Structures are given as structure tokens and as C-alpha cells.
Amino acid sequence: MSVITDAPRAQDSGGQDDDRSRSRRTRRRVWRALQYVALVLFVCFLGFPLLFLVTAAFKTQQELQSPDPQLLPAQWNLDNFIGAIERAGLGQAALNSLVVALATTLIVVVVSLPAAYALARFQTRLRGLATGWILLSQVFPFILIIIPLFLMLRPLGLNNTLGGLVVVYVVWSLPFALWMLRGYVAAIPSELEEAGAMDGASRLRVLVSIIMPLLGPGLVATALFAFIGSWNEFFFALVLIKDEALQTLPQRLALFVGSEGQVALGQLAAGSLLACIPSLVFFAIIQRRLTSGLLSGAVKG
């Protein structure tokens, strides 16, 4: 299957050169063992930090600062979570994040759906332009976009408002959403539409009763990506939102690190963990698809 795969063919060599095949088999066994060691090291490197954060979230301040630290907390208590929501003002921040992410997702889907359909189905000059823009927009540093946006949103009264943040997030999520949705539309055979049209269905009818049901999973995936993207975003929020009551969750947590987070380590861990929940749930749902179909298609495209 891959370079490092052992082929079962090793056994075929028969009874002759027993010595050679034995030494080869030993070598192969050592190689396999090394592979397992490497895999375990990778898993520890990638998994352990989260484990450490999870256990820290349940520890008391004394445990966290004990000179003889234990990996697991003595008692799994929820005080840090309650404290994080109440004292650190994370509840309000989470609500702000949720509102912004939901509004962004809704607008992104509504706006990108027709355009993605057009990108997939019609050969227009806009198609090349749009694809070029999608790629180009990935290269430019945010600093070049945020300063003019800041200057533009100020006279519109959108600086330091969640509405302004939604505007920025919509534009920021659009290229990727368009790209994804276009792929999903292209995967639906256009013969289906022609057949529908042949049967006398109107264009709108074709879209609503043939395309939309087939596009369901792709639409959900695109929406989730837009949601997570806005939920996780930090830079634009840092620039645009100044009011403490309007801060998003990553923003609030980043500030918390520098201030009370120095002393309230457990609450910081608990708040961080809560902020991960939407994305962790999302990735748990799509991880199977992510590792198989979704990306192999994207790479070949």
C-alpha cells in the first residue's frame, strides 16, 4: 500500500537460503517495531497537549501550582468551568461569538449558493476571474485588507459592532465557501437537470427539487466550515472590536491570558476547553470524510 508496507510475499522464498530470509525477516520485524515507536511518538506529540489542558481544567489552583504535579486531578470538579463563565465574562463572549458565527454562516450560504452554481455550470469569463480571485485572496497578508476595512467601516458606523465583524467574516469566508460549494455542484451530473427540464420543470423548480436535495450534505459541510472559521477567528476581531461587552470568545480568552489568567490558571484552561467544543464536535462528525473522500478529491482537482 505504501513504501513502508511489508509485503506478505516474504514467505514465498521457500526453504532455500534460510539464513538470508531469516535475517531479512528479523530486519523487517525491527523496522515494524520502529514504525510503531514513531507512530506512538507522533500521537503523544499531537495528543498530549490537549490531554494536559483537559486535566488542568479540572484541577484546583493548589493542584496546578503544587511542586509535585500529578497528571490527573485528585477530583474532577467543575468549579473552574463555572468560574470561567461567571467571573471571566466568557458567557457573554461566547454569546457574541455564536451570534457572529451564525449570522456569518447564514449569509455566506445564501450568497455563495447561486454563485457556486453559476461557477460550476456556466462557462463565463467571470469563472476564470472568480477562481483567480479565490487563489489570490489567500496570498495577501491581512494587514493590507484590514486597514482600509477599518477606514471604510468607521464612517458606516460599523467599527466596534458585531455587524461590522459579520461583514468582514462573510467576505473572508466567501472564497473558500465558493470553492467548496462549486465542487459539490459540479459533482451533481448536469444530465439530471436536463432531464428535469425535459419533463417540463421550470428552472427554479429544477434547482429546488433536484439540485437542493442532492446538495444537502455539501451545503452542511460548507456551512460548518464557515461557522468554525468565524468562531475561531481572532485578528479581525482584535482590530475591530474595542468594547469589552462585544468581544468574541477568542478575544476575551486572549486578554484573559495576560490579566487574571496569570493567577486563575484553571479557569483559563476551562474556558479554553469550552471554546473548543464546537470545532471538536464538528471535526468528530466529519473526520471520516475528511480523511477519505473530501480531500483526496480536492487534491486531485
Added chain:
Amino acid sequence: MTTVVARPEAPTPPAPARRGRRGRQDWSAYLLFVPAMIPILAFSVYPLVQGILLGFTDSQSGLGAVTTFTGVENYVRLLDYDLFWQSFGIGLIWAFAVTIIQFVAALCLALLLNANLWGQGIARTIALIPWAMPPVIIAIMWRFMLHPTYGAINGGLGALGLPDDTNWLGTAQWALPAVIVVGVWAGMPQTTITLLAGLQGIDDQLHEAAQIDGASVWQRFWNITIPGLRPVIVAITTLDFINNFNSFALVYVLTAGAYGTMLPMLFAYNEAFRYGNFGLASAMGNVIVIVIAAFLFVYLRAQAKARTA
């Protein structure tokens, strides 16, 4: 699909009618673009163009400030701005180090995940964890890990009898390497999964044939796996490099740019939103774009040549 098969002999409309229909399609295609075009033009294309132009002005953040066109004055100023170039050098070290280490590590992990090992399903899920976390949270988590007194890293080192009092994020010697490790960690999933998808696209028969011909694991890796992966490698390293150079949130939360970790994005952010020099910060953005574009040009051209050679 069945509907399509059921009507293979669908009558084709006469030519003029078809042309008419295509004309209408074109028109409706443009109409379908409108909802997405308006926000993109107004809040993405226009600001970007304006941002590039701002790099040639003395724009300030103050409300009443008058902006005048100053030509290349910002760039002349930047030439003597040692701190900026220092930050630029740090940015290059960071972007190259993270991209290269990430690539080598992710390739190893992808090969392992593709090698029919026991437990690779769980390993694959765990390998995705960093992807599921917001950058700010990744940074907070690693601040826990790297904490000089309560952190797991020093705890582990102490248990092994090694010096356990290193202030990883608080000394000029260790801050950049520590931040690079976190950068590698954060970007592993995308790189690994993309390379894994590329590996699965390589024809097994090539490996089998080479093995029958007596090619060693090493020979097969260099002569089959790497050439087969080349397009994927070029794509993902290019993307990683751009992302890493433009990275902000991770290092902002980890060190805020202290102890020799002032990435160019942090530097430009401070210039713009702490000191209010919008024009100069935009000029920095322009310089960064040009340098990234130059690196990508050299890299992609070398790759294109290697492919034709």
C-alpha cells in the same frame, strides 16, 4: 442517473433555439453572481486595492488626519527601519523552519498512517486534533505546556533528571524555537492529511512491480513515492509557507512578539494599530507580498523545471 439512461434518444432542439438559450444562460449566470460579487467587490477587492495604494501615502489613524500621496517615501523610510528588517528576518526563519519541519514530520506521519499499522484509525483521529482548535486556544494550551514552573515540558524534563527551569517563552534563546514547535504542531493536520491523500493516489502496482524487481524500501521511496507525490508536495508546502508567513494569532498570544519572536504581521499590526501609522504599515504589507511572491516564483519555477527535466 436512471432518468438519464431512460431517455437516451432525447430530441435535440434546433440550433438557433440552442444559441438563444445559451445567451440567456450567460445572462442568468451573471445574475447569479451578483449576491456574491457585491460583498467581494465592496469589502475585499476595493479594500485590497486601497490597501496597496495606502502604502504610498502618509495615512494616519486619527479621525481628522489628512492623507497625502507621498510616492516611495515610505519605502525609503523602510530601508533604514532596522527593526522592521529584523522582524522580517525572524519571519523568514519562522516561515521556513515551520514549513520544512512540518513537511518532513507530516510526510513521516502520513507514511506511517498509510502503512497498515495497528491502531492507525485512532492515530488518524488524534492527528486531526490541532485542526479542530482555534489558534488562540492552541497558544493558550502551549503556554500551559511551556510554563516554566507548572508546565508539562519542564515537568517531564525534571522527571528525567534534566534541567527543568528553562523559561521557554521568556528568554531570547528559547522563545523562537519554542514558538516554531507550536507552529509545527498547529499546522500538522492539514499537511499530513493532504500528503496522506496524495499517497493514497499512488498506484500500488508501481510499488509491487518495483519490489519484485528487487528495489529496496529506500529506492522505492525516492523513485516512486516522491515523484508521485510531487504535485501535492508543491501545493501544500506553498500553501503552508504563505500561511506561516502571514500567521498572527498564535505568536500574538504566545509571546506578543517579545524575545525575538516579532513576526512581520505582528510588527505591521503594532505599526498600524498601536502607533497609528497606517501608510507605513500598508507599505510593509506591500513589501511582504512582493517578497512572498518572489520566493514562490523561484520555488514554483524550480519545481516546474524539475518536472519537465
